[in-house]
Amino acid sequence: MQLERKLARILAKEIAYRSYRRYGTQGLPLGKMSQAGRREPSILRSNGLMAIIMSFWSIFMGVLPLLRAGDLDSNLLFVISSSVMLFFEAIMTITIVTSFTSVFMSEQVMDLLSTLPLTERVIFRTYFRTLLLYWGGLAPVFAFIPGAILGFVAASRGLVMLFLPILLIVVGLLILIFSYSLGIALGSYARKVKRRAFLRALSTMGWLATFAFFYSWNYISGYIVRSINTEVVLWASLIPFIGMLFSFKSNIALLTSTIETVIILVIALRWASLRLKVVMGLIELAPIASIRVSAREGVEVKTLKFKVKPVPLQLIIKDLVLLGREPRRLASILYFIIIPFFMLLPSLIMKSGPDSDFFAGGVITILSMVMLSTLPGATVDILYYVEGKAAEALYYMPISRRNLALYKAAAVVPFSALSSLALGIMLAYIYGSALLGILIFLMTLISSPLMALLFSSITVRMLPESPSAWSEASISRGALAIIKIVVFIGIFSSATIASIILIPLLGELALLVILLAYLAVASVLGLLAYFNIPKNKPV
Amino acid sequence: MGSVIRFEDVWKQFGNLMVLKEVSFSVNNGEIVVLLGPNGSGKSTLFKMTLGLVKPDSGRVFVEDIDVLLNPIEARRRVGYMPEDLIVYESLKINEYLEFISSIYGVQVDIDMVEKVIDLLGLQEHLGKLIGELSHGTKRKVLLAALMLREPKVLVLDEVFSGLDPSSARIVKTWIRELVKRRAGALISTHILPIAEAIADRVLIIHQGRIVSEGKPSELKEIFRVKELEDVFLQVTGYSSEIEGIIKALYE
Numbered sequence: 001m002q003l004e005r006k007l008a009r010i011l012a013k014e015i016a017y018r019s020y021r022r023y024g025t026q027g028l029p030l031g032k033m034s035q036a037g038r039r040e041p042s043i044l045r046s047n048g049l050m051a052i053i054m055s056f057w058s059i060f061m062g063v064l065p066l067l068r069a070g071d072l073d074s075n076l077l078f079v080i081s082s083s084v085m086l087f088f089e090a091i092m093t094i095t096i097v098t099s100f101t102s103v104f105m106s107e108q109v110m111d112l113l114s115t116l117p118l119t120e121r122v123i124f125r126t127y128f129r130t131l132l133l134y135w136g137g138l139a140p141v142f143a144f145i146p147g148a149i150l151g152f153v154a155a156s157r158g159l160v161m162l163f164l165p166i167l168l169i170v171v172g173l174l175i176l177i178f179s180y181s182l183g184i185a186l187g188s189y190a191r192k193v194k195r196r197a198f199l200r201a202l203s204t205m206g207w208l209a210t211f212a213f214f215y216s217w218n219y220i221s222g223y224i225v226r227s228i229n230t231e232v233v234l235w236a237s238l239i240p241f242i243g244m245l246f247s248f249k250s251n252i253a254l255l256t257s258t259i260e261t262v263i264i265l266v267i268a269l270r271w272a273s274l275r276l277k278v279v280m281g282l283i284e285l286a287p288i289a290s291i292r293v294s295a296r297e298g299v300e301v302k303t304l305k306f307k308v309k310p311v312p313l314q315l316i317i318k319d320l321v322l323l324g325r326e327p328r329r330l331a332s333i334l335y336f337i338i339i340p341f342f343m344l345l346p347s348l349i350m351k352s353g354p355d356s357d358f359f360a361g362g363v364i365t366i367l368s369m370v371m372l373s374t375l376p377g378a379t380v381d382i383l384y385y386v387e388g389k390a391a392e393a394l395y396y397m398p399i400s401r402r403n404l405a406l407y408k409a410a411a412v413v414p415f416s417a418l419s420s421l422a423l424g425i426m427l428a429y430i431y432g433s434a435l436l437g438i439l440i441f442l443m444t445l446i447s448s449p450l451m452a453l454l455f456s457s458i459t460v461r462m463l464p465e466s467p468s469a470w471s472e473a474s475i476s477r478g479a480l481a482i483i484k485i486v487v488f489i490g491i492f493s494s495a496t497i498a499s500i501i502l503i504p505l506l507g508e509l510a511l512l513v514i515l516l517a518y519l520a521v522a523s524v525l526g527l528l529a530y531f532n533i534p535k536n537k538p539v
Numbered sequence: 540m541g542s543v544i545r546f547e548d549v550w551k552q553f554g555n556l557m558v559l560k561e562v563s564f565s566v567n568n569g570e571i572v573v574l575l576g577p578n579g580s581g582k583s584t585l586f587k588m589t590l591g592l593v594k595p596d597s598g599r600v601f602v603e604d605i606d607v608l609l610n611p612i613e614a615r616r617r618v619g620y621m622p623e624d625l626i627v628y629e630s631l632k633i634n635e636y637l638e639f640i641s642s643i644y645g646v647q648v649d650i651d652m653v654e655k656v657i658d659l660l661g662l663q664e665h666l667g668k669l670i671g672e673l674s675h676g677t678k679r680k681v682l683l684a685a686l687m688l689r690e691p692k693v694l695v696l697d698e699v700f701s702g703l704d705p706s707s708a709r710i711v712k713t714w715i716r717e718l719v720k721r722r723a724g725a726l727i728s729t730h731i732l733p734i735a736e737a738i739a740d741r742v743l744i745i746h747q748g749r750i751v752s753e754g755k756p757s758e759l760k761e762i763f764r765v766k767e768l769e770d771v772f773l774q775v776t777g778y779s780s781e782i783e784g785i786i787k788a789l790y791e
Contacts, residue, residue: 304666306638306653314642318631325630325669390628396590397643398616467592467626538591538611 007126012041012134018107041134050139055146061085062147065154074159079245082168089143090179097183100135102190110281144172175241181272188275200327207331240264315407322386329386333379337419366499366514372423373444376416377451378484381459383408385472394539395467401534405460409452416448443515450526457529542567543693543724549598558584560748566724573739574728577776581748582728586697590615619691623698625678629671640685648688656687676702694725736768746776
């Protein structure tokens with residue numbers, strides 16, 4: 001036990017450091033962000049903050065049956081609020097366990113342990129101890145325990161049936177086991193994901209969904225709480241795990257949901273136990289290349305592709321290839337492009353167009369254009385992080401800092417082109433003017449890389465002088481975030497004021513005038529930053 | 540025979556530690572100079588100065604008569620540098636990496652040449668893999684392949700033989716000799732003294748930041764009246780025979 005505790009602490013520190021080096025604070029669970037592998041691991045620090053957030057949420061949901069309003073069925077209220085808690089628990093647990101296991105796999109942490117004279121049992125226990133105690137793996141329990149305690153209080157007052165809070169604890173624990181299994185299994189594919197395009201695409205979508213979930217959590221939970229007033233749909237009882245809570249309405253629901261739960265749990269456990277052996281290095285996977293050779297015997301496996309390209313194009317292609325092999329980072333860029341677009345879509349459709357109030361529609365259209373021109377450019381720092389440790393190679397190459405800033409900004413173009421095109425098509429359709437759509441497409445297409453140039457010039461300035469000093473942490477995310485916020489506030493407030501003044505005066509023409517003005521501002525900011533911030537010296 | 544690298548009275552201090560003192564030497568075109576020295580003697584610092592990565596406190600460094608301090612980008616364009624630590628994009632495949640490096644340095648190379656280099660270094664079977672999946676030695680071969688395609692006129696190779704098997708080391712030695720004979724000059728460091736002896740036209744020994752010995756391997760052995768270059772190295776760097784006694788005493 002003493003040995004396992006020591007190993008777990010060392011492992012936690014190592015994984016936190018490696019994760020921080022690779023992903024910055026994004027790679028760490030909430031409680032570890034301030035540690036970054038530099039401080040001694042602490043159970044309280046690693047779980048505390050997350051536990052507080054989850055408890056807060058659990059109490060918020062758990063108190064609803066106690067405050068029941070009108071003639072609402074408090075049993076139903078308890079079951080719905082419990083479902084929300086459990087959903088949150090599942091998402092958080094899967095995220096925590098997947099991120100831990102993927103760092104464990106991709107950073108080959110197992111290599112540290114495999115050379116030591118340790119039994120499999122000790123290694124297994126060390127893995128779980130590190131995950132539970134030092135990676136926030138204990139915190140998800142707080143997503144349902146406080147809620148269950150409040151459930152017992154409600155039961156003592158005769159508001160809910162006594163077996164419901166007991167069932168909440170049981171289902172909460174089952175979800176914990178399921179989420180742990182799923183997290184281990186998904187995280188164990190980290191190395192394979194890098195090599196297979198299909199898995200990378202899948203992983204990118206998975207991360208996008210996770211980011212989107214965190215963004216939209218307030219909306220989802222708000223919607224669920226509001227839906228309490230509506231009739232509970234029968235199919236809820238058919239959902240595995242959560243459906244068991246609806247057993248107070250029907251025994252068939254309990255039976256159906258229990259059978260589903262057991263089947264899913266057994267599958268997840270079997271999958272996890274197999275993948276855990278891969279994580280622990282007990283099953284050696286055949287390298288991908290050798291699998292291909294055996295599958296296509298007698299056929300030439302690889303034909304060499306080689307083409308020397310112009311330096312800017314090659315640097316951009318390299319960045320896009322690296323990004324394509326890092327689903328998490330690719331998802332971070334796509335998130336800032338896709339999510340705002342979908343946020344704006346309903347408002348644009350509802351409030352814009354010839355039959356609607358032109359003033360409101362115009363303001364929203366302008367803000368959409370400005371947002372979709374600014375946000376893709378603001379993701380340019382991710383293209384620096386994606387270099388990883390190999391960024392040191394840039395220091396040996398004949399590339400100036402100023403040119404690097406320019407090439408990185410140019411690498412944003414494929415992403416901004418997508419959002420510009422989508423916006424152009426959408427506005428052309430809404431306003432019934434192809435010309436307007438084309439003009440807006442062109443203007444956002446040009447302004448986005450200019451904004452990227454501004455942020456790229458600032459980021460390149462933050463690169464350390466010496467290659468050995470390079471790590472992701474050497475680019476200050478905090479300083480960058482502050483600069484981005486200031487720029488966003490400045491641009492959005494100016495755009496809002498301009499649209500309020502100009503739309504009543506100029507009508508549809510205001511859209512083009514403001515976008516032209518934005519283009520001018522982006523040009524000035526981008527070019528001024530480019531010529532003044534990065535020095536024309538080698539990386 | 541002009542010099543491809545020239546250090547003129549270079550001094551460098553990190554904090555309180557003086558890492559280079561009064562270093563002056565040159566590497567001529569058509570010459571292989573091997574720099575020997577204990578760990579931490581200042582070899583890598585010297586190598587990085589040829590790219591302008593480390594600036595001297597005083598003195599000057601030239602690469603093909605280009606002052607590195609004044610024009611580091613041009614110097615980098617000419618130097619074929621291999622660092623001791625393997626710094627390479629691990630998420631790229633071999634051909635992607637070679638394409639990248641060739642493009643950055645504007646190397647015009649045809650596919651036949653690329654195939655020849657890949658075959659020569661035994662990289663064919665690894666083409667489908669990401670570089671991160673390769674062994675230490677194979678990663679070094681990838682870096683070497685990039686240098687082979689570039690054919691730089693100035694070679695600066697820090698511990699280039701580390702992690703290479705004997706046949707790969709032979710290939711690298713032959714390639715360095717051939718390139719230097721045709722058009723280049725090379726500054727190399729290694730801890731493998733038989734290789735140093737076999738390849739060097741001239742050996743420099745650096746100790747505590749100062750060049751303490753210089754000459755052809757045969758000349759140095761004659762001066763110090765020893766049979767092996769290793770003995771020259773040990774004498775110059777102050778190795779004491781008492782150390783063997785201390786090691787024996789460890790387990791007694």
